[in-house]
Amino acid sequence: MAVLLDAKYIRSNPDEVRAALAKRKKEVNLDKFLALDEKRRSILSEVEQLKNKRNVVSQEIARLKKEKKDAEALIAEMQQVSGTIKELDDKVREVEAELNDILLTIPNIPHESVPLGESDNDNIEVRRWGTPREFGFEPRPHWDIGEDLGILDFATAAKVTGARFTFYKGLGARLERALFNFMVDLHATEHGYTEVFPPYMVHRHSMVGTGQLPKFEEDAFKVAGTDYFLIPTAEVPVTNMYREQILDSDQLPIYHVAYSACFRAEAGSAGRDTRGLIRQHQFNKVELVKFTRPEDSYEELEKLTRDAEDVLRLLGLPYRVSMLCAADLGFSSAKTYDLEVWMPSYGRYVEISSCSNFEDFQARRADIKYRPGPNEKARYVHTLNGSGVAVGRTVAAILENYQQEDGSVIIPERLRPYMGDVERICK
């Protein structure tokens, strides 16, 4: 593979890149990069001259041989040249590998509309929908509600597997299944997304393509004895569907919706959200993925975010949308809106979806292009994705927001057709 990322851009706009990365509060050794880049080009031009010579003289040798003339002197000389070429080629390879290592650790450049900031405290609330309900009693956390109703069983999952796993039982399992069916149907039939059902394991290249590797290997589950990783999100297989492809302009935009289980090691999250459904090693998610022309991608991000919000609106769950500041932005993203649902037991909004425009960052790494018009040069597409939405957290939000004083939970109306018309989960 070894697709060189946009070395040219960094070379010609080093200050701009430096400034953009500073926004993220990330250290990147650009000077080393620029020096290596310089070195690469100088060796390259040297070796290319030698190769030119080799090509020319080889023709000459062929001609001499045809005429039955002596070519021994030229052949001897070319043996030397070939040796040198081999050495220089090795050196170029070495330098390129180093360059690539650096490039793969450089995060995306934040979009100009993204605010500066130091932490998630500096994210900007864009809008809110719905009003958190007034409870006439002390609202309980979803894990208590779920366990009391016999629909969530954390203890048994801990016995069978370990911490951060859950058994859903009875109407709990039904609720989970109803939710992802509802979400996929909504996006596929009302928002124009084509449904896909992806593999749950991908190889290393795909993880590099969407930016999970090489920087975040400890966050992923690796399948022993293989080079496969359990997907942390359907974004990985779905975005990589079009890797190393040149799409026709009229294929764009491409919209996909995918339900999948997601697997995350949650390294570094020890002690955070240890109870309940909020942070699990395995959870279900419905993911929206778009491939668009560069000039359309920001408009498409707004639409994608609205599509995700629709899920929460139709379920009657109060939420807010916030724009992440540069310091809180994910590695691959140029701009991200988080959807946060109201969680009564937390007394605050909790992330339930993250909608991002990656611009051409993933497209470069995965080599996804399109041809703007006949005989035009292929360009990188822009990729976007967002959760539409995280299913486990939606279950948590429904249990908490729709809980009743007697411990039962009312099912949102829109969901009832998927629940066999069950209106309420009782003991």
Next chain:
RNA sequence: GGAGAGAUGUCCGAGUGGUUUAUGGAGCUGGUCUUGAAAACCAGUGACACCGCAAGGUGCCGGGGGUUCGAAUCCCUCUCUCUCCGCCA
């Protein structure tokens, strides 16, 4: 898991060591014809990446390595696809 066959540019498909600087189609662009379109015919174009201000140069025939003065072509290796056998939800 075993045996065999394959992988060539946007697509289809030739090419088994030296004028292949990769045949030929399709496609695309322009034209002729037509009220317009299609079809047909004529001409043009001919993938992609890198270096270079440019002229130009280099690389690339699934990935990686090797042999050779010279590799799409020979050798090794990996991946994937197809056919048959075995196993299997």
